[in-house]
Structures are given as structure tokens and as C-alpha cells.
Amino acid sequence: MATVQKLLLETLEMLGNEDFEAFRWHLPQEEPENYSGFGPIPWYKLEKADRMKTVTLMVQTYSHHVVELAKTVLRKMSMNDLAQKLSDRSSELKDTGASSILSLAPLLSHRSASSSRLGDVEMHKLQPLEKLIEPFQRTMQTHFKRRFMFVQEGMAEKTEEQCLKDIFTELYITDGGEMPINEQHEIMLIRNSRKTAVLPIDPSDIFKSPIVKPLRTVLTTGVAGIGKTILVKKFVLDWAEGKKNPDVHLIFPFSFSELNQLKGERFSLAELIHRSIWETRDITDEDLNLIFAKLQASGNCDFNKSRYKLLFVLDGLDESRLQMDLTRSEPQPVDFDVTQSMSVEVLLTALISGNLLPSARVWITTRPAAASQIHRDFIKRKTVVRGFTDPQKEEYFKKKFPDEEQGSRIIAHIKASQSLFIMCHIPVFCWITSTVLQDKLKSQANIDLPTTLTEMYTEFLLYQIRQTEERCGTTKSIRYIKSLSKLAFDRLEKGNLFYETDLKDSGIDSLKVSQNAGVFTEVFKDVRKWKDNGKEKMYCFVHLTLQEYLAALHVVMSLINDNKNVLSEQKLKLVDLCTLCRRITPITEVHEIAIEKALSSNGQLDLFLRFLLGLSLQTNQDLLKRLLNTSKGFPQTDHQPTIQSIKERMRDNTSPEWSNLFHCLNELRDDALVKESQQNLSSESVADRCLSPAQGKQQISEAAMVTVVKLLLETLEMLTNEDFEAFRWHLQLLEIYSDFTQIPWYKLQKADRMETVTLMVQTYSHHAVELAKMVLGKMNMNELVKKLSDRS
Numbered sequence: 001m002a003t004v005q006k007l008l009l010e011t012l013e014m015l016g017n018e019d020f021e022a023f024r025w026h027l028p029q030e031e032p033e034n035y036s037g038f039g040p041i042p043w044y045k046l047e048k049a050d051r052m053k054t055v056t057l058m059v060q061t062y063s064h065h066v067v068e069l070a071k072t073v074l075r076k077m078s079m080n081d082l083a084q085k086l087s088d089r090s091s092e093l094k095d096t097g098a099s100s101i102l103s104l105a106p107l108l109s110h111r112s113a114s115s116s117r118l119g120d121v122e123m124h125k126l127q128p129l130e131k132l133i134e135p136f137q138r139t140m141q142t143h144f145k146r147r148f149m150f151v152q153e154g155m156a157e158k159t160e161e162q163c164l165k166d167i168f169t170e171l172y173i174t175d176g177g178e179m180p181i182n183e184q185h186e187i188m189l190i191r192n193s194r195k196t197a198v199l200p201i202d203p204s205d206i207f208k209s210p211i212v213k214p215l216r217t218v219l220t221t222g223v224a225g226i227g228k229t230i231l232v233k234k235f236v237l238d239w240a241e242g243k244k245n246p247d248v249h250l251i252f253p254f255s256f257s258e259l260n261q262l263k264g265e266r267f268s269l270a271e272l273i274h275r276s277i278w279e280t281r282d283i284t285d286e287d288l289n290l291i292f293a294k295l296q297a298s299g300n301c302d303f304n305k306s307r308y309k310l311l312f313v314l315d316g317l318d319e320s321r322l323q324m325d326l327t328r329s330e331p332q333p334v335d336f337d338v339t340q341s342m343s344v345e346v347l348l349t350a351l352i353s354g355n356l357l358p359s360a361r362v363w364i365t366t367r368p369a370a371a372s373q374i375h376r377d378f379i380k381r382k383t384v385v386r387g388f389t390d391p392q393k394e395e396y397f398k399k400k401f402p403d404e405e406q407g408s409r410i411i412a413h414i415k416a417s418q419s420l421f422i423m424c425h426i427p428v429f430c431w432i433t434s435t436v437l438q439d440k441l442k443s444q445a446n447i448d449l450p451t452t453l454t455e456m457y458t459e460f461l462l463y464q465i466r467q468t469e470e471r472c473g474t475t476k477s478i479r480y481i482k483s484l485s486k487l488a489f490d491r492l493e494k495g496n497l498f499y500e501t502d503l504k505d506s507g508i509d510s511l512k513v514s515q516n517a518g519v520f521t522e523v524f525k526d527v528r529k530w531k532d533n534g535k536e537k538m539y540c541f542v543h544l545t546l547q548e549y550l551a552a553l554h555v556v557m558s559l560i561n562d563n564k565n566v567l568s569e570q571k572l573k574l575v576d577l578c579t580l581c582r583r584i585t586p587i588t589e590v591h592e593i594a595i596e597k598a599l600s601s602n603g604q605l606d607l608f609l610r611f612l613l614g615l616s617l618q619t620n621q622d623l624l625k626r627l628l629n630t631s632k633g634f635p636q637t638d639h640q641p642t643i644q645s646i647k648e649r650m651r652d653n654t655s656p657e658w659s660n661l662f663h664c665l666n667e668l669r670d671d672a673l674v675k676e677s678q679q680n681l682s683s684e685s686v687a688d689r690c691l692s693p694a695q696g697k698q699q700i701s702e703a704a705m706v707t708v709v710k711l712l713l714e715t716l717e718m719l720t721n722e723d724f725e726a727f728r729w730h731l732q733l734l735e736i737y738s739d740f741t742q743i744p745w746y747k748l749q750k751a752d753r754m755e756t757v758t759l760m761v762q763t764y765s766h767h768a769v770e771l772a773k774m775v776l777g778k779m780n781m782n783e784l785v786k787k788l789s790d791r792s
Contacts (some may be wrong), residue, residue, distance in 0.1 A: 003089075005055050008070060011086050013053040020075065026073045028281050042139055042282045058265060083281065092479055133249050133291075133308055136283050140250060143279035144240035148233045169396045169427070171227050172389045172721060173201045176219075176382030176750035177692070204244035205302075207361055208385050214302045215380045216354060217362040221371050221750060222385030224545050224607055225428030228365040229255075231385060232315050245311075248361075253313040256320040257540065259344060263322055266341045269356065271677075286554045292338040295357050306359040312351060316368035317373065318604060319544065321494065324349045326374045353378050368750075369606065389721050396427070400434045410437050411631035413449065420449050423456075428543050432460045439463050452667055453607075454614025457549040458623050465626070478626060484509040485557065489542065489566065492608065498539055545607055546587055552611035553627070559590055561629040567593040567622035587616050591642040599649070608658045613642070614667035639668050662709060662758070683689060709757055712772055715788050716753040728756060730775045 019704065024046050041061050049057060058066045067090045074083035209215050222228045236253055238244040254276055264273065270288035273280050280288075291308050322345045336355050350356035352364070352374065364374070371382075384747060388396060394411055403408035414433065415421050424430050436450070436459045450456040461481070467475035487506035491498050516531055541547040558564045567590055598609040614620060616639065621628055643665065650661050719727060728748045741762050751759060760768040769788065776785045 003058060004067065004264075007086070008055045008058065008066065009051060011070065012054065012536050014082060019079070020051065020282075022077055023073055024049065026076050027054075027058070027069075043143070046745060051668065066320065066701055132287065137249050139282045140279050141240040141242070143282075144251070148237040148240065148280065150648070159437045164583075169399065171203070171231060171427070172386045172392065173203060173206075173220075173231075173383050173737055174386060174725065174749075175201060176221060176384040176746075193515060201383055203231055204238060206363065206381070209381070213219075214304060215361070216301070216303065216358070217352065217364065217379050218381045218383060219371060219374065219379045220363065220365045220383045220385060221368045222365070222387070223426065224367055224548075225426045225543060225750075226387045227427040228384045228385055230314055230427070230783070232313055232363075232365060236313070247309055247557035248311050249309045249520075251311045251313065252280070253315065256314065256316045256318075256322070257496060259348070260319070260321045262344045264343070266343055267347065268339050268341050269347060269351075271341070272344065272659055289339050292357060295359055296336060296338050298359070301354070301358040303359055304596050309486050310357065310360040312357075312361065312362045314348070314352075314364045317364055320370075322348065324373070325351070326352055326378060327372075328375055338452060348712070367604075368755075370604070380747075382750055384752075386721075386752060387427060388430070389425075390421075393421070393424050393430065396430050397434060400430075401438075406438075409441065410434065413437055416449065420451060420456075423453065428545060429453075429456065432456055436460050436463060439466075452614055452669070453663075454549075454617075454667055456610050457546070457611065458620050461549070461553070462623060474626075480508070481627065482554075482557065485550040485554035488547045489554040491547065492551045500539075503539070548605075548608040549611045551606050552615055553624075555594070555612055556587075556615045556621075559587060562568070565590050565593070567597070588639070589640045591616070591639075592645060595642075595645060595649070610660070610664055610667050617667075617669060619669075643668060662754070708761055710767060711788070711791060712760065712768060713753060715772060715776075715784065716757065718784060723781070724753065724756075726779055727775055730778050731756075731760070731771070 012020060012023065027046060028041055028043050041057050045057055046054065058069065062069050067086065071083045074080070074086065081361055144750070155643055192669050206218050206220065207215050220228060235244070236251055239246075239248060239251055246402060252273055256274060262272070264665075267275060268285075268289070269292055270285045273288060274285065291310075295306065295308060298307070303309060324345050336350060338356065347356070351360075352362055366373075394412075397411050397414070398407050401410055408611060414424060416439070420433070423435060436456065440459075448461055464763055465477055465481060468480060472480065483506045487498065487502060487508065490506065491502065542551075555566055558566045594605075594609050594612050598605040615624075646661050716724060716727065728751065731743065731748060743759050747759060748756065757768075761773060764771050773788055776782075776788070
């Protein structure tokens, strides 16, 4: 056998390092022609194998078929000359008889002492999948532990990855409501299971039904940065370590941001899994297809009765750019060929709707606004990630700052600003806040805390600029930020992932990305997990919210520095362009286009709009003066037209964007609006201004509406999470104001405080205040009722 080993070793030594890496990557996927008796070499053995170890593994696994296997792989790599050379030299070995030992070599990896080679091959062919599923499971769990055990949080460099278990803080997750057939059944369900509705859910229990019925598809919603993706990673890691969900045989975690890159391509389900999830490479297409075919043919729709228990995770539906048709319920077809190649959109539509593998579980995560893309008939349970409770916020910062004195100081600063402390229920906001405050506390004893989302992200950007200046100098630092902002804007509606060519198109030298890794890993990171021969390196922003902020910054910089409205897609004639060059584009014109775009999206541009409006304020522009060419004398802007436009849209109380529009008003910080709201609070009571139920919706002034929202929101923020759950439960049971439509429980049960206030104002107008007092009275919170009465 030594002669064949030497021949293979010499062949591999002719490969460069990258080609050898590609050879190892292809190896687990290929088997010699007319031979399928043995499974592929597990990747965990190949991953760090040098050339000599690789040859040893190949010979042990494939015996006399090893040369044919090597030639097959080389041809896959388009190295036909080397494959032919190997073929010629192996023929010479046969002619001299040097390879005769090869055919008699013991099959070390598959043979028992009493079995023949032919018997082993046949045993493998006849071995039921039930006996193979556990080895498949162990292999995937090993890979997933390596993938998810260590994570980068925010701006940490690759060498500073932290153990997920060390930095993970439990999130507050609640049931978002069973998906009932009708509302009457829904109300009965809630009345009979009140305690279930108010208790937090353990992430590992999201498929455990509170009414003991099988759950196939779970939809988990949560605002941007709330921790949905890190929750998925923790879920998979717990399974991989054998701690949770031991009944699940295989988990297939996908992200829509990566699936977007496959738009227009065709795959079978097994091929899509192998293309998207590297950790499945040790399972052949043949075995995956056999598993899927058996499940599909069984006709079983119950996970608990399934022979092979599979879970598909689809993270980030809101980032999807795929055209899936899931908005209407349709009867399921009788047959579905699991081995057939089809578009990614068709595959995912079939999987989510239950036409494909109806007994498999599917877990989908998304921002709330995109949840409507899936018909409710396809979802059996909704859960909501609500972020950190107040104690969890403190736990996060204590983990972030092990120094007790520094941690206490940070927490005290955050608690000093009520609005900032409230926003810290979002984990990504906690990370940005800790970064900003840690930097500020080094140099200042007393600091003005940011109170809006835009202010905090602006402070974070200033920190990044200072860090970049230390490495690259001021000029390059500013140029990098401008280039990154352009890139963020260009990719805003295309997806979060981008290639090296996108960097170059935005004016960023990909070579300098690697040379200045400490700068760029704070903003985006390399996401390709394995060598994909012929493909460019791929990157993504560390968080979608950072991309949305930088995209908004690019719009503002283009307007102020170049008098260019990059949101306008109109193609103008030369005479029109000349006119525009002499005319300064008003920022309100840009606002109007952005508002229209945000309202027509599936919530994908909500934060972009908030950041754009916030960056339009002079206070934030003053902080960013090094990025903005204010010497051109760009006029101070009256934001009243924008405010008026937003308020007019808020009059449509049925708009799902109502909540975000209210946040937009907060970003603009209009003094007149604040004063008017204060006057409404002080002059006459809200109760005195209440209209009849029949009049209410038609006669609400914008300022009065803002007053009611502000008052109710501040009241609900005084409730603990448990009391807030009880408040929502009582709210949908009160039989009052019969002229108004009852708020459906499926809307209330997943609503946070802001969304609950929005639903109350939309449904009950000014009567919402009296309604809140009645509910609080039912809860025996008389002091809060009195406080609300005094203020209204």
C-alpha cells in the first residue's frame, strides 16, 4: 500500500495551499464511480488534516477505490492534467503489480474481525437509516458546537471572540398567541389559560403547546436588535451540547440574508442544505434524500410521531428579498417530489406552508412588520422576544463590565435617563450604549446622555471615527466612513450581505480591509464559513441597525455636501438637471420620499426613516460637522412640513406604521409639538375633551393624540412586566364602548407597551385614558389610577 500512498502524497504536494484546501472540501462530497458502499470521511477528521494525514484517511476509508476518488475530485476542480497524470502513474503501478496489495488491504474503518469486505459493503447498503441518524446527529452537533460556542459581540475583533454562554443574558419571551380558527375560540382559550399568557417562555420550549396540540410552525417576532439571531444561536448550541430538545434528530439553521444570495438558482432540498449549511457536509445527498422521501411518503403531519424528527430554522424573514407566495392559504397538493430541483422561493414556500415535509418543525424569526408576509393558517404559534427586563438589563451590564465599580457607575448613568433605560431593553442598544458610555466616562465626570435612537448611534459613530483616526489618520478615517455609508445605502434594499466588488464600488480597497481589520470589524465582518471555490469573500454589517443608520447618514451627506437627493429615482432631462444645480433641494422633499418608501415597505425601512429624520436635526449635524460641508451655507430647515405630513398619516388609525410614525415625531424633537402637548395636559383634562364614541375617530387633533399617547405610555412604563401582561389580559375582556370594535387578542398578546398604546388610541380614541383607568382599577392599582386621573 506504501506505493499508492506515495503516489497520492506526491499528487497532493503538487497542489498549492488553496487548492489543497479545496481538495479537502470536495472530498467528503465525492465517492468513486460505481461504488457507494462507504460513507464519506467525516469533515471533523479532514478539517485540520495535512497532506499526509489526508492520504492516510483516504486509504483507510476507500481502500482500492482511493485513486479513482482522487481523480474524481481533481476533475471537479478542473485539474484534468493532474488527474490524467495520476491515472497514468496508477496504471503503471497495476502493470508492475505494485498495487496488488491495495485490493487486499483491510478495510480499517468499516470491517469487523469476522466479516468479509463484500459483507461490510452490503451491510452498509442495507443498514436502516434509523441506525445512521444518530451518527449524523452526533457529527452535526460537533460541528455546531464549534460554530456557535464562540461569538463576536459587536465590535470585538476575531481574536477577541467570547464564549456565548459567558455573555448570553436570558431574554424575556412571551407567547404571542395561538393562531385560532376564529376569535370566539381564541377568547375562550385565553380565559381558560390566563396564567399561561402572563408567564415567560423558555426558548427551548417554544414548540411545547400550552393546549397539548402538535405545533409545526412557530413564528417569533421582535424589533430590530432585540436578540432574535443570538437566540437562534443559543438554541442550536443547547441542542448541540445535548442540553435541550434531545428528541430533535437534526437541525437545519438558515438565514434569509444568505438565502438571498441564491435567488434565481435551482436546488433540491438536500442540495440547498449542503449549499447553505456547511455542517451537513458529512451527510450525503443520497442519505438526505432518503430521509426526506421517507418522511414525505409517510403522510404523517405530527412531529411527535415522525420517524426522523427534523427542525428547520429560518432566521430574519424581514431581510428576505425572495418572492415567496405565502399570503393566502391554499389546499396542499397530494404529491411533492423532495428530490426535484426548483427555485429557492418555491422550496421555502412549500416548506413553510407544509406541502414539503409536513411532519418537520419550522421556526421563523422576523421583525413584526414582516410577519404579515405569512398567512396565519401556516403559523401554529407566535412568540415575541421582548428583550431585557429591568433586572436583565443590569445583568447584561454587569457581565459587560466585570469591574464592579465601573459597572455600577455605568448602570447609574443609564438609570439617570428614563428614556435611555427604557431603550436598553433592546440588547444591541445595550451594546452600543456600553461602548459609548465606557468611552465617555474615561474623560468626563458629567455627561449628557443621548435620549433618542439617532443620538446614541451618532455618539457611537463618533467613537468609531476616533478609533479609526488613531490607526489611519483623520483624512482616511472620514473617507472610510463616507465610503461605508455609501455602501450601506447601496445595499439597503438589496440585503445585508455584500462582496469585495461591492467594497470597491463604494471606494473601499479590499486589501486595506484586511490590513486595517481592527477598524473594519467594528462595522462589518467576514461571514463566509468555508472555502467556496471561485467565489468572492463575503461580508455583512455587524448589525442591520448600523447599516440603516449609515444609509441614512449617506442621504444627509449627499444632500448637504453635494445638493443631491439620492432617494429620487427620476430620470431628468439636461435642462432639468441645470435647474436643479441652481436650486438647493429642501430636506423636506427628501423626507417625503423616505416616508413614502418606508410606508410601502414591510417594515424594512422603519429605522432608516427614524435615523434620517433624527440626522436632519441641527444638534446631530453639529456633532457630525467633520462629515458635513456646512461651509456651503446649507439653510436651516423648518421641519414643520415634515411633522405635518407625519401627523396627517397618523390620522389613519388603521395604519400598521402608526407606532413608528410616532417614534419619528420623537426623533424630530419639535418644540412646538412638545409645548402644545404640555398645554393640553395642563389646560383642561383629557377626560373633558373626550368625544363620544361615534365622533371620536373623526375629531382628534394631532397634539391631543400625542398627549394621550405620551400619557398612556408613561403610565404603562410604570408597570412591571408581569403587571403589564395582566393589563393586556384585562384590556381585551372589558365590555365597554360597544360602538367600537373589540381589540383582537392576537394583536394585544404580542404587543409591547408602545404597540398596546397604539392599539388603544386607534380603537378607543380619547376614551383610551378612561379605559386604562378602568383596567388599572380592576387590577387594584388605585395609586396609579389616581396619578393617571390627576394628570388627565
